Amino acid sequence: MSWLMMSWLKALVAKFTATPEWREIATAPLHRELELAVIGDEISVLGFSCLRCADGWLDAETLRPVAVTATHWRYRQPAVLPFCCC
Structure with a gap:
């Protein structure tokens, strides 16, 4: 492979x-x-991904409403990196 x-x-x-x-x-x-996550003295990350909608938050997997009072967010990190063999 080339350096570039x-x-x-x-x-x-x-x-x-x-x-x-x-x-x-x-x-x-x-x-x-x-x-x-809730960030105060330490970072407490929610154990599942969520979707923000107009009415609040949904569990990204089940699409059920979630009662959460998070203070921070970030894009979900993929469990598997994108890969192409060609």
Whole structure:
């Protein structure tokens, strides 16, 4: 592989594996799978992904309403990185 291709691939992998920063809950986008957390003296991450909708939060897997008072959010990290063999 060429040096340029290796640099591009390294940057792509870093983008998916780097832990993104937590953002204020008021800026959470609608209808996107997100990780939620309550951040005070320590970070407490919710154990499942959620979707923000106009009426509140939904469990991303079951689409059932969730009563949560999170303070921060970040985009959900994929369990498996995208991969292409070609």
